[in-house]
Amino acid sequence: MKERHEHILxxxxxxxxxTGSPVGSKLLAEQGELGLSPASIRNVMNDLEKLGLLxxxxxxxxxxxxxxxxxxxxxxxxxxxxxxRQTMEHAISDHLHDASDRQALLQRATSELASLTHFAxxxxxxxxxxxxxxxxxxxxxSSEKVLAVIVTDSGEVQNRLLAxxxxxxxxxxxxxxxxxxELLRDCELAEARxxxxxxxxxxxxxxxQLLQDLKRWADAPTQNQxxxxxxxxxxxxxxxxxxxxxxxxxxxSAIEEKGRLLDLVAQVEQEKSGVKVFIxxxxxxxxxxxxxxxxxxxxxxxxxxxxxxxxxPRRMHYDRVLPIVDCTAKWVSxxxxxx
Amino acid sequence: MKERHEHILxxxxxxxxxTGSPVGSKLLAEQGELGLSPASIRNVMNDLEKLGLLxxxxxxxxxxxxxxxxxxxxxxxxxxxxxxRQTMEHAISDHLHDASDRQALLQRATSELASLTHFAxxxxxxxxxxxxxxxxxxxxxSSEKVLAVIVTDSGEVQNRLLAxxxxxxxxxxxxxxxxxxELLRDCELAEARxxxxxxxxxxxxxxxQLLQDLKRWADAPTQNQxxxxxxxxxxxxxxxxxxxxxxxxxxxSAIEEKGRLLDLVAQVEQEKSGVKVFIxxxxxxxxxxxxxxxxxxxxxxxxxxxxxxxxxPRRMHYDRVLPIVDCTAKWVSxxxxxx
DNA sequence: CAATGGCACTGTAGGGGGTAGAGTGCCAGA
DNA sequence: TCTGGCACTCTACCCCCTACAGTGCCATTG
Numbered sequence: 001m002k003e004r005h006e007h008i009l010x011x012x013x014x015x016x017x018x019t020g021s022p023v024g025s026k027l028l029a030e031q032g033e034l035g036l037s038p039a040s041i042r043n044v045m046n047d048l049e050k051l052g053l054l055x056x057x058x059x060x061x062x063x064x065x066x067x068x069x070x071x072x073x074x075x076x077x078x079x080x081x082x083x084x085r086q087t088m089e090h091a092i093s094d095h096l097h098d099a100s101d102r103q104a105l106l107q108r109a110t111s112e113l114a115s116l117t118h119f120a121x122x123x124x125x126x127x128x129x130x131x132x133x134x135x136x137x138x139x140x141x142s143s144e145k146v147l148a149v150i151v152t153d154s155g156e157v158q159n160r161l162l163a164x165x166x167x168x169x170x171x172x173x174x175x176x177x178x179x180x181x182e183l184l185r186d187c188e189l190a191e192a193r194x195x196x197x198x199x200x201x202x203x204x205x206x207x208x209q210l211l212q213d214l215k216r217w218a219d220a221p222t223q224n225q226x227x228x229x230x231x232x233x234x235x236x237x238x239x240x241x242x243x244x245x246x247x248x249x250x251x252x253s254a255i256e257e258k259g260r261l262l263d264l265v266a267q268v269e270q271e272k273s274g275v276k277v278f279i280x281x282x283x284x285x286x287x288x289x290x291x292x293x294x295x296x297x298x299x300x301x302x303x304x305x306x307x308x309x310x311x312x313p314r315r316m317h318y319d320r321v322l323p324i325v326d327c328t329a330k331w332v333s334x335x336x337x338x339x
Numbered sequence: 340m341k342e343r344h345e346h347i348l349x350x351x352x353x354x355x356x357x358t359g360s361p362v363g364s365k366l367l368a369e370q371g372e373l374g375l376s377p378a379s380i381r382n383v384m385n386d387l388e389k390l391g392l393l394x395x396x397x398x399x400x401x402x403x404x405x406x407x408x409x410x411x412x413x414x415x416x417x418x419x420x421x422x423x424r425q426t427m428e429h430a431i432s433d434h435l436h437d438a439s440d441r442q443a444l445l446q447r448a449t450s451e452l453a454s455l456t457h458f459a460x461x462x463x464x465x466x467x468x469x470x471x472x473x474x475x476x477x478x479x480x481s482s483e484k485v486l487a488v489i490v491t492d493s494g495e496v497q498n499r500l501l502a503x504x505x506x507x508x509x510x511x512x513x514x515x516x517x518x519x520x521e522l523l524r525d526c527e528l529a530e531a532r533x534x535x536x537x538x539x540x541x542x543x544x545x546x547x548q549l550l551q552d553l554k555r556w557a558d559a560p561t562q563n564q565x566x567x568x569x570x571x572x573x574x575x576x577x578x579x580x581x582x583x584x585x586x587x588x589x590x591x592s593a594i595e596e597k598g599r600l601l602d603l604v605a606q607v608e609q610e611k612s613g614v615k616v617f618i619x620x621x622x623x624x625x626x627x628x629x630x631x632x633x634x635x636x637x638x639x640x641x642x643x644x645x646x647x648x649x650x651x652p653r654r655m656h657y658d659r660v661l662p663i664v665d666c667t668a669k670w671v672s673x674x675x676x677x678x
Numbered sequence: 679c680a681a682t683g684g685c686a687c688t689g690t691a692g693g694g695g696g697t698a699g700a701g702t703g704c705c706a707g708a
Numbered sequence: 709t710c711t712g713g714c715a716c717t718c719t720a721c722c723c724c725c726t727a728c729a730g731t732g733c734c735a736t737t738g
Binding site: 100101134135137139140141142145147149151155157159160161233234237238242245248249252253256 | 439440473474476478479480481484486488490494496498499500572573576577581584587588591592595
Binding site for chain 3: 022024025026038039042043045046056059060061062063
């Protein structure tokens with residue numbers, strides 16, 4: 001591909017990203033970036049159309065970049081303004097650096113992604129491999145309830161209210177707590193279940209019911225093993241390309257059917273790191289040909305792995321969005337690593 | 340108002356709720372419910388229009404009930420099918436009865452509201468009056484982090500990860516925990532702040548930094564003092580009346596600007612209990628004249644008070660939605676009371 | 679006197695035709 | 709190799725027109 005072709009493709013993409021409407025040869029010529037007459041530009045555009053990088057909606061409209069055209073732009077033509085990247089990085093670190101816990105961190109990450117890009121921000125968490133119990137604590141809450149707190153090695157905290165065994169004293173409860181901690185520390189979930197069952201059988205602790213409850217908890221399919229945080233859906237409604245209610249509808253479905261979107265995409269990038277872009281039909285999500293997804297993987301201590309990014313219209317300023325997603329992923333990784 | 344007028348108003352409302360389009364005299368006559376000719380029906384409809392209960396979008400369209408018309412229907416004409424109510428009650432209790440904690444309960448309540456009504460379900464929680472600390476626990480998590488858990492008298496649980504004081508042993512940490520429990524038990528937040536400050540000054544515990552962190556936590560504007568759970572926004576997109584993107588937009592804004600919606604409405608029903616309905620412009624939310632809100636108050640142990648309900652199109656089957664909201668509120672109250 | 683059938687009136691939805699504008703492809707000429 | 713010119717094509721939009729639905733009013737009827 002000749003340099004001129006690349007140049008013109010770049011201009012078409014830029015103009016299209018700015019305006020959203022098909023761009024014609026006249027417009028580009030008047031813009032004066034390339035010092036060519038409309039006719040010459042038309043010739044080149046014709047070539048680009050034959051190459052499958054542009055296409056015209058109809059005879060008398062301008063040209064719109066195809067998915068492949070945008071991909072070419074993202075992969076080879078796009079340059080990221082270092083100043084802009086710097087600014088973004090500041091904004092991101094400002095918002096993330098003092099998050100109090102993992103939950104808060106990820107929540108802020110989504111909302112920061114959303115507010116910087118004006119699209120919907122997504123963050124998914126997945127525990128890779130098996131979780132270990134790092135700590136288990138029983139806290140008397142009332143005469144009938146005990147609060148059980150479990151901390152896993154990935155820094156996740158889970159609470160549950162359990163029934164308090166009859167007439168058990170705070171002190172005794174504390175002993176049970178200490179004993180269970182010895183028993184279950186650094187235990188995988190499966191192992192924990194096994195040990196709890198054994199403990200129940202020996203019933204040394206007069207707290208059969210409590211153990212039963214704990215075991216039931218451990219038995220429950222660990223639903224939040226894969227979570228998804230989303231924010232800024234509303235901003236998608238502001239996008240002119242989503243004037244058609246149908247697109248919004250499928251977009252929202254895709255987001256609400258939580259896992260599917262990210263699971264699907266996360267599979268693809270199992271090994272790779274760095275930012276990945278799925279433009280239009282590349283992600284093969286039905287009815288979402290007008291939608292692009294920009295994702296990056298992040299990692300933290302204790303086998304925490306996740307994917308984070310934004311979902312928005314195909315026509316987005318990739319040169320802005322990519323660095324934002326990239327920086328956010330790096331910061332989240334850093335903060336989870338320091339945990 | 341004569342019986343015939345009421346009868347016809349009822350039929351108009353029912354037909355409108357079913358179809359969503361203006362209903363004409365011919366349709367009602369053919370339906371055969373009232374054994375009158377179109378002309379007679381027209382006369383009555385004319386009266387109803389003068390009374391402000393119906394209105395015609397234009398000369399040659401049928402009639403649509405006004406907000407006042409719908410209100411009259413809801414207040415005096417509507418009858419609730421007891422079988423239907425029974426079925427709903429079963430569905431609701433099935434989904435709520437085994438919720439593990441408050442958070443889970445309320446979350447389920449929203450999603451149940453949403454799935455039964457096909458509109459968006461809302462549940463807000465507000466701590467009425469001052470919260471007291473019922474229990475505070477410090478749990479060592481790693482060599483650098485301590486998990487602080489606070490249980491309030493309303494049964495709410497909050498976690499936060501704090502920095503672990505240098506070289507402090509588990510045993511000592513436990514002592515601090517016991518000591519703080521004595522100090523802060525049954526304390527209001529303001530009082531807790533005061534005591535923490537005093538404690539910090541005397542610095543008996545060599546854990547100044549930890550106390551500082553705790554105090555900062557207590558200082559933070561208690562954001563989740565008023566929470567809002569929402570689910571089923573997506574279903575709103577399916578409603579034909581929201582074909583116009585603008586309505587959806589304002590609806591989503593109203594929902595996202597969390598508190599405003601419910602706060603505003605909750606004020607109105609400070610003292611009253613039971614289900615309240617706000618039809619169209621009655622709630623005075625801008626751009627939401629086509630939207631109705633059905634709410635009910637619920638109460639739980641420990642000063643927990645909240646509002647719960649659905650938000651949907653003005654054209655909703657009130658005879659279905661009202662009992663659903665009512666039952667849900669009753670069940671949530673019951674379960675929070677038993678806590 | 680209440681109910682009805684008839685009739686003229688009115689506003690909307692939706693289809694057809696006509697026009698302005700934008701952009702293209704191609705070709706001849708510099 | 710680039711450019712200006714020209715014929716061509718397609719859309720967006722405006723306007724008009726008709727079909728239709730439902731009304732209000734009035735004279736008539738039981």
